[in-house]
Amino acid sequence: MLASMDLQPAPERKRNLTPEAFASFLTWLSPNQGQAAREYLDIRQTLVKYFVRKGCAHAEDLTDRTLDRVALIAQHEPGKYPKPMPLCCGVARRVWLEYLREATPEVLEDDNIPAPVQHEVDFTEQEVSCLGSCLGRLSPRDRELITQYHQFQGRQKIESRKQLAQLYGGLNKVRITTCRIRARLHDCVSGCVQRSALN
Amino acid sequence: MINDLQIREYLLGRLDDDSELVEQIDERILTDAQFSVIVDVVEDEIMEEYIEGSLCSDELQSVESHFLRPPERQRKLRNARLLSRHLATASPSRESVERFEPSRRFAPAWILVWKRPHFRTYAEIAAAAVFAVVIAFLIYQRRELGMTLERTNWQMAQERQKEIASNQQVQPRLQILASSTTELHLFDAGLTRGNGQLPTVNVTNTSGTLHIEVAILSDPTGKFHSPTGEYQVQLKHLGQTVWSRDAVDSLSVPGGAVLSIDLPQETLPIGICELVVKQPGKTALSYSFIVSDAR
Numbered sequence: 001m002l003a004s005m006d007l008q009p010a011p012e013r014k015r016n017l018t019p020e021a022f023a024s025f026l027t028w029l030s031p032n033q034g035q036a037a038r039e040y041l042d043i044r045q046t047l048v049k050y051f052v053r054k055g056c057a058h059a060e061d062l063t064d065r066t067l068d069r070v071a072l073i074a075q076h077e078p079g080k081y082p083k084p085m086p087l088c089c090g091v092a093r094r095v096w097l098e099y100l101r102e103a104t105p106e107v108l109e110d111d112n113i114p115a116p117v118q119h120e121v122d123f124t125e126q127e128v129s130c131l132g133s134c135l136g137r138l139s140p141r142d143r144e145l146i147t148q149y150h151q152f153q154g155r156q157k158i159e160s161r162k163q164l165a166q167l168y169g170g171l172n173k174v175r176i177t178t179c180r181i182r183a184r185l186h187d188c189v190s191g192c193v194q195r196s197a198l199n
Numbered sequence: 200m201i202n203d204l205q206i207r208e209y210l211l212g213r214l215d216d217d218s219e220l221v222e223q224i225d226e227r228i229l230t231d232a233q234f235s236v237i238v239d240v241v242e243d244e245i246m247e248e249y250i251e252g253s254l255c256s257d258e259l260q261s262v263e264s265h266f267l268r269p270p271e272r273q274r275k276l277r278n279a280r281l282l283s284r285h286l287a288t289a290s291p292s293r294e295s296v297e298r299f300e301p302s303r304r305f306a307p308a309w310i311l312v313w314k315r316p317h318f319r320t321y322a323e324i325a326a327a328a329v330f331a332v333v334i335a336f337l338i339y340q341r342r343e344l345g346m347t348l349e350r351t352n353w354q355m356a357q358e359r360q361k362e363i364a365s366n367q368q369v370q371p372r373l374q375i376l377a378s379s380t381t382e383l384h385l386f387d388a389g390l391t392r393g394n395g396q397l398p399t400v401n402v403t404n405t406s407g408t409l410h411i412e413v414a415i416l417s418d419p420t421g422k423f424h425s426p427t428g429e430y431q432v433q434l435k436h437l438g439q440t441v442w443s444r445d446a447v448d449s450l451s452v453p454g455g456a457v458l459s460i461d462l463p464q465e466t467l468p469i470g471i472c473e474l475v476v477k478q479p480g481k482t483a484l485s486y487s488f489i490v491s492d493a494r
Binding site: 131 | 209239265
């Protein structure tokens with residue numbers, strides 16, 4: 001079912017943002033061109049993540065739709081919104097609610113049957129090699145932490161993480177630190193695999 | 200206050216999209232970077248439990264019908280599985296084995312002695328005699344060592360007094376130096392995004408100096424800089440140039456170059472600053488950092 005949902009085409013959408021409106025939007029973000037470009041990419045990345053967290057399979061598409069609307073609003077009423085993010089937030093939420101109403105897929109009979117859990121996944125040699133290389137790029141402290149954090153299961157895992165929490169300044173700190181390490185590893189492995197595929 | 204459980208329900212798509220709670224979470228995800236990190240943590244924990252197979256059936260269904268719908272999350276799951284499998288097959292470190300398996304630690308020495316076979320009586324007496332002689336010799340040596348140690352301690356105390364006297368003379372000068380110079384190291388060109396943070400420098404003394412070292416990675420394309428040559432450096436705040444210097448030399452190091460710049464702290468504006476580094480005819484490199492007022 002997962003695969004079938006992902007293959008659905010993105011909802012039809014008409015882009016009505018002119019180059020002038022987009023340029024005006026960038027100027028609204030910042031009079032400095034470089035800074036405006038950076039802010040635009042930053043906002044875009046935040047919005048994509050927002051829609052992914054909503055469980056949306058068309059996050060990029062809804063992000064573009066949101067930014068188009070924000071750009072038009074900013075072009076017509078530049079002084080009304082001093083900061084872009086609160087405006088983006090309101091528009092993104094509206095776009096999401098509209099998407100929920102418009103993109104109601106046909107209910108299949110087996111819609112409630114979960115996809116089979118794939119415990120055994122085959123990884124390519126490239127992926128394994130990239131992970132090894134990316135782990136090697138971590139600092140010894142981060143590598144030791146991530147290894148210990150994921151070393152055990154069940155009761156031993158709980159005990160191990162309690163001890164790590166004592167060593168690293170609290171459980172929340174350890175959770176956040178390991179999350180950041182995993183994010184870095186994810187980016188590193190994805191980039192490495194992509195580069196390998198191109199070569 | 201939004202807790203982890205509510206974030207979890209949100210990520211699993213089990214909250215009403217029209218509810219006030221979802222609206223609050225939406226808003227904080229988009230505007231509060233720290234909250235967004237917590238959401239990342241909860242997201243990772245859902246994936247971890249999914250990989251371990253420890254989710255209850257309701258949650259499992261939510262994960263497969265909602266949580267894993269975005270292709271981005273499926274890629275993340277794949278990498279999480281890869282990491283999990285790699286670390287599961289890696290052997291636990293010696294320290295962790297000792298920590299969690301105390302039974303493997305060494306048995307007390309008396310148990311080992313107890314288990315040894317008995318010596319014959321004469322051998323025991325001879326051994327006891329040798330043992331007594333050795334002990335007497337050791338006691339003598341210890342007394343000699345004690346005297347030597349006392350002499351050494353006295354000499355060290357004299358040396359320490361001299362050192363304290365020297366420190367008292369040098370310390371005020373060092374304090375003046377330390378309070379007037381602040382250091383900042385910049386590595387990544389461009390703004391740091393996602394979970395990254397901009398480097399921050401605390402201005403403690405407006406009459407001091409900010410020493411900045413910029414690491415410039417080697418550029419095989421030659422678009423941004425050449426290995427040798429001088430740089431023009433500009434400090435910008437809110438799009439305005441607040442300080443600049445031409446003909447700044449770089450130090451060539453393996454893998455790139457290092458640029459050292461000293462800025463008077465009085466020129467530093469509070470807030471996000473941008474250090475723009477450029478060689479004539481090349482594309483500029485920009486490094487952002489935050490100046491915080493700690494006076």
